[in-house]
Amino acid sequence: MLRYLLWRLLLNLLVLLVVASLVFLALRLSPGEVLEVAAQGAQGDPQQAREAVRRSLGLDRPLWEQYWDYLSDLARGDLGRSFRTRSPVLEDIGERIGPSLELGLLQLAVALLVGVPVGVVAAVRRDTWADYVLRGAATFLLGVPAFVLAVFALLASSRYLGWTPPITAYRDLVPFPPFDTPAPEDPWANLQVMALPALIGGLGTGAIVMRFLRSQMLEVLGQDYIRTAWAKGLAEQVVVMRHALRNALLPVVTVAGLVLGTLVAGNVVLEAIFLIPGLGLYAVNGVRQNDYPVVQGMTLLVASFLVFVNLLVDVVYAWLDPRVRYA
């Protein structure tokens, strides 16, 4: 097992290198011209303007030289500076990773808290009204985009409940000199900011968890050993919880892993609407503005997060299902 883990870690590093190189190449070889926003509307010869931009960003040098610099910076833990803001990408990421992780974990918590019990109930009470209602609700959540739910929730709460989430709370946690507006790290303000996006994103994911769990539970409930358990006259609770659920959780772990992977930069829409200074929005903006260092830094970050989450998922697998063996 230990050897396997070491081997996996090594491979992970290799994967990261491949990802970094691919993104580096794809960005530079893509037909879309760099930084045209900066050169747009400039006076005089457009070629001259573009050259000026390329020169100031070091994009006029040979590709291999840029690549070598990129890799050696990377080795030193330097992700470069944003083409736009000129601020170090690593610092930007450091500032934004907190809100993203918090939102993602809260969503995962909501998803599991709602998805698992509902999935079990729907499976056990298959083809009853409870099953239909729960599945209907899940389908609804799968069919309505987050931004529609978010706009609805915001308007309904502000028009009819007289409550709206703070819009800059996260930033105000960093004191606004010299007039410290709300107390730094006000957990109550923080919770207010996170409540709606966590709920909206969490329920959507919960619906997926529920669907997979129900399907897997049905599968497991049809197995011989469950019938044996029933035959032994064990209580429903024991059969369902102890015998069936544990075996049905495998795909749920998979889904949770998938969600964890996207949680770092996957909340673009909710971050945009609720003005949460997270990484999803940062990444999307980087793509939109052809900000190479930002896109490179973000892909690398997400990739490293993901390969390690996957490693974790595989380990959990082996622990949950004795049939899975790693050599």
Added chain:
Amino acid sequence: MRSLPRLAGRRLSRRQFLGATAGLAAALAGCGGRQVQEGLPPLASQEQEAPQRGGILRLPGYEAAVLDTLDPHQTQFGPIYSSHSAVFSKVLRYEDPLQGVIAADLALYMPEVIGDPPLEYVVRLRPGVRFQRPSTVLGRPPTPEERAVGGRELTAEDVKFSFERQMNEASPRWPFFYRAYQYQVIDSIQVVDRYTVRFRTKEPVAPFLHFLADTNAFIVARELVDQGDEMNRQEAMIGTGPFIWDRLEVLQQSRFVRNPDWFGWDRPDLQRPYLDGYTSIFAFEDAVIEAAFREKRIDVALYQANPQWVVRLRQEVPGLQTADVGLAAWVNARLRVDRPPFNDLRVRRAVHLATDRQQIIDAIWQGYGRLHGPVSPLVHWALPDEELAALPGYRTGRREREEDVAEARRLYEAAGKPPIEVTFSNIPPGLASYAPQYKRQLEQALGGQVDVRVIAQNDLSEGHRQGTIPFSFAFDNGWIDLDDWLYPYFHSRGTKNSFGLRDPQLDALLEAQRREFDRERRRELGWQVQRYLLERVLARLDMASPVELWVAWPYYRGFRPLVFFGTSYFLADVWLDSRHPSFRGRPEGA
């Protein structure tokens, strides 16, 4: 203390304004820029009441939307130079851009104009104007940039440097000095003494004072410009304006704090700004803006896509300050007049007449828009509204529309029904999503084949410069002065002439308005140009501009809606009235 009913009483004039007729517009023109202050008591009474100090104003804004560069001379993104306008000073400033009222900023008084015709401008600077010291208010140790200039007095050398920097064709950043075309008329800038600068122009230029007051005419310190001729760093944002730029967080917010050392124009005794600072919060979603405004997390709001919530809110909450004003930006089409099919005036006129401008207003801005001639209807240089509204192509009456469409079809058929391709810009989204509808609209009106495609704004600009786009459709920011609206676009040597337009008669007219120093006569000449453009040229088809619906809480005193980007120094006069009943419940943080 002002009571709500009194404010409500003044809302009548808003309704009058809504039904804006030319007569009312003229009446409003008489009271200066006050039309942008509908619902507010007149400035005079405001001054009698001692403004309250403190507090942080919170605005919804686009400051954080995109960042091209932080360099005050190299940005062309309105929200960014709006930020600059709070931080950096200019020689002159616009008191009221709509009426073209210019006042002294760094200058001690309006420049002395010498010669007949005038060729020289002597600027006397205020003594004792000092560059900001951010560390004193931000509680951070001073940056190297601050150590270089913080507290240093601004002198004539800084003024000379700031203009010559943008006139330097040898600069590696030369292509990005977007306003450099204005300074082409400058012959020399001479430092007479520490506080006196003399500008000489090559020829008489009527809008020269405008050039000194226009956006990007910021005065910066030489020390803050790096070897690459850029000052694209947050730390370099040290000017002499009323506010200190704390920081810009892309896609989130931009924060400014009061500059305690500010020189305060002609009234240093007022110790403006009254505010401790202001925050511009980037929110593009109607639901977010509405919710935040209701909770007073932001103090002022305007709609993005759905105007109806603003209308509804105004009914729901009596006493809100309101304003319905245009934005200095407009939808326009550009045609290549030097090659087929648009070298045929009949085809250009056909498109001009066939385009349903009211439909553009309805489809893109939900009916909240204004017809737009060659000059924005907002500025006093524009053709009178009633004249424009009676012109073919602008007439909205049903019968007149039918006539225009019939004429368009006749012209188009006479020209041999050439196929038409329209290239749309992809921003703003509302414009791009109108593209397929415009295609249907033109096809129905002309009875010919019309193709549309949507391309990136960058590609569109590129195409304009290369002359590869025969017919483009875009949304651009507008200008303050007559000259900026016309000369760069339509003069043979104009920097924005993407039409292939060479018309000696037009050139002569454009040069004539440049030489005319009498404002009224210059306006007449401007009208002549505009009429000429609409009758004989039709290279740029000007369509319409949006009308913004604003709401502000009554405690926001000195509220003026944003019409032009680059006027954030207005916020020096703003204060928050915590004694006003509406202030109750305003949360400390947003």
Added chain:
Amino acid sequence: MRALRRKPLGALAAAVALAMVVAAVGPPEPRFGLPDLPDRPLGFEMGRPFLARYGPEDFFYDEETGRLARFQPPSARHWLGTDDKGRDVWARLVWGTRRSLFLALWALALGTAGGTAIGVVSAYFLGRTDLLLQRLMDALQAFPPLLVLMLAVSLVEPSLRVLAVALAFVAVPGVQRVVRSVVLSVRNETYVEAARAMGASHLRVMVRHVLPNVMAPVTVVFSVGLGGAVLAEAGLSFIDPSTVPQAASWGLMLAEGRSFMFEHPHVVLAAGGAIALAVMAFNLLGDALRDLLDPRLRPL
């Protein structure tokens, strides 16, 4: 017939799914080529959808004012009313069905096929093959869906075909992961080992003995993913409308209609209803198929 009686819900779902496909298609025109959206979803071009009376961009004027008839309530002329630009909502919904549904179907078809193949091979052979393939998948999965879509449309000229392929890429890692986990748990079953012992080839064992086991989860993944694909396009329309080719689609209708959700809910309700109905139909269909395909569930 027995299936129909045993699974009334599934049958209903099948009918709805079929109806949607029918609504999306139009009279075929004999112009063939690689499938492309929205005009050639099945390899040949088709005309106006049978159910649409107007074009997706046709606009209507108010008889009295002569201005665009915006936000009209439902009427005999406009079954679902008109939108903010005076266009017929029903017509846009039907045209949008062709675009959204086929976009999702193509993306998911490509994605599940690829994902299933990778998952089965990976788990069947395990060892180096598995390790290598899985790391590849890790890399692919590293990109959040919206980022992949935005990268795709920023690298290549935005078109629906590009979107479909990009969405397929997004779907592959998830599908293969689920498939692999199922295969892992059956590959050591006696019937698989027996088949191998009897000399069946790897391919034969995979197709005949392993693949049937994964059909159940795959149908679920497919049906769940379908909604996801429609929503991904909607999300893209929301975040950056300029990257989405301008045409009627469910996602675009939602993105455009959201601002008016409270004042004029019919646009969002129509598009949201269509998506929910599609997702529900394909989900229930997936469930029913799974129940029918998996013999072990019968006695329950």
